[in-house]
Amino acid sequence: MSIKIAQIGCGYWGINLFRVFSQVGQVSHLIELDSSLKEKVKKINPKTAFTDNWKEVVQSPEVDAVVIATPAGSHYQLAWEALNQGKHVLVEKPLAMTTEQASQLIQLAESKNRVLMVGHTFLYNRAVLILRDLVQSGEIGKVYYAYSQRLNLGRVRQDVNAMWNLAPHDVSIMVFVLGQEPKFVSATGQSYLQPGLHDVVFMTLGFENGVMAHIHVSWLDPNKIRQMTVVGDRKMVVYNDMIESKIAIYDNGIQRKDPHAPLEGFDNFGAWQLSLRPGDIALPKIDFKEPLQVEASHFLECIRRGQKPLTDGYNGLTVVKVLEAAQRSLEHGGGCEEIR
Numbered sequence: 001m002s003i004k005i006a007q008i009g010c011g012y013w014g015i016n017l018f019r020v021f022s023q024v025g026q027v028s029h030l031i032e033l034d035s036s037l038k039e040k041v042k043k044i045n046p047k048t049a050f051t052d053n054w055k056e057v058v059q060s061p062e063v064d065a066v067v068i069a070t071p072a073g074s075h076y077q078l079a080w081e082a083l084n085q086g087k088h089v090l091v092e093k094p095l096a097m098t099t100e101q102a103s104q105l106i107q108l109a110e111s112k113n114r115v116l117m118v119g120h121t122f123l124y125n126r127a128v129l130i131l132r133d134l135v136q137s138g139e140i141g142k143v144y145y146a147y148s149q150r151l152n153l154g155r156v157r158q159d160v161n162a163m164w165n166l167a168p169h170d171v172s173i174m175v176f177v178l179g180q181e182p183k184f185v186s187a188t189g190q191s192y193l194q195p196g197l198h199d200v201v202f203m204t205l206g207f208e209n210g211v212m213a214h215i216h217v218s219w220l221d222p223n224k225i226r227q228m229t230v231v232g233d234r235k236m237v238v239y240n241d242m243i244e245s246k247i248a249i250y251d252n253g254i255q256r257k258d259p260h261a262p263l264e265g266f267d268n269f270g271a272w273q274l275s276l277r278p279g280d281i282a283l284p285k286i287d288f289k290e291p292l293q294v295e296a297s298h299f300l301e302c303i304r305r306g307q308k309p310l311t312d313g314y315n316g317l318t319v320v321k322v323l324e325a326a327q328r329s330l331e332h333g334g335g336c337e338e339i340r
């Protein structure tokens with residue numbers, strides 16, 4: 001079955017989506033307000049019609065699916081219109097700017113029986129799948145805590161702060177890897193370059209069973225870093241997306257010298273002594289495929305088979321819920337906010 005795709009937005013990220021969808025599917029229309037991008041689009045796929053009128057294309061019976069790669073503030077309106085016209089929708093992250101909007105999109109997709117998918121690209125990254133398996137198979141033991149850094153200098157946005165721009169990735173990875181949603185969040189940050197738009201944010205997430213996670217995002221940092229560390233009571237894992245050996249498994253840790261000694265009472269000296277357990281570092285071979293291509297193929301496959309995507313509307317809603325609560329915390333001095 002041939003699926004005709006219309007894509008809205010072809011800026012920094014949209015051009016990648018356009019290239020990939022042109023490889024795995026059929027992009028009949030590209031809607032972009034900036035006409036200077038027409039030549040770039042033509043070079044990638046000369047058969048795609050270029051226009052600036054999204055309403056007309058979204059209403060066209062010739063179009064089966066709409067891919068949305070416009071600024072975050074426009075996701076809700078564009079996705080709503082496309083779903084309402086009976087199209088399947090892949091919308092870039094974040095799914096929407098409020099939980100209310102995200103919930104409305106889910107309801108609409110369900111009532112129209114259409115696929116709604118959100119571009120949480122890292123869940124299609126082989127290294128992240130390996131990290132998730134290491135955590136969920138119990139190989140690293142009981143998870144103590146995790147932290148991530150998504151930092152670089154530049155690509156400063158004027159529509160959303162660094163948290164809404166960068167942290168959707170980290171939140172979606174954390175939830176996927178830990179297999180649970182956070183219960184509370186606190187966030188602090190600062191706006192240095194543009195009033196009211198945070199350039200750097202430090203976010204703490206609290207999960208059940210004492211598991212804690214920290215996310216540091218910034219577009220005002222000397223280094224480009226994409227890294228996540230998960231510390232368990234048996235092993236620790238570092239996922240570094242910037243290098244070829246993306247996953248490093250540290251088979252070491254800290255343990256009590258006498259793990260069987262009772263912890264009560266100070267008379268048992270052995271129970272209170274801690275020792276370093278040295279071990280090997282393993283770098284598993286990763287059969288890496290471009291995550292965006294995996295994501296695009298998955299979207300088309302879900303449409304063909306009538307299946308729910310891995311990153312469906314509920315997955316998008318989870319991330320929006322966390323970010324909305326974190327934004328409240330940012331605006332109220334970093335207080336702890338419950339995530340409902």
Ligand SMILES: NC(=O)c1ccc[n+]([C@@H]2O[C@H](COP(=O)([O-])OP(=O)(O)OC[C@H]3O[C@@H](n4cnc5c(N)ncnc54)[C@H](O)[C@@H]3O)[C@@H](O)[C@H]2O)c1
Nearest residue numbers: 009010011012013014031032033034069070072092093121
């Ligand atoms: N999944 C990822 O890894 C990833 C990475 C970067 C950005 N993104 C997301 O992709 C989206 C776009 O980000 P970007 O960096 O490409 O932004 P951008 O500003 O570079 O590009 C957005 C483009 O959309 C166009 N546009 C806006 N409104 C339009 C409309 N109504 N009709 C047609 N065109 C319209 C603009 O002209 C612009 O060219 C954002 O939601 C962002 O969060 C995702």
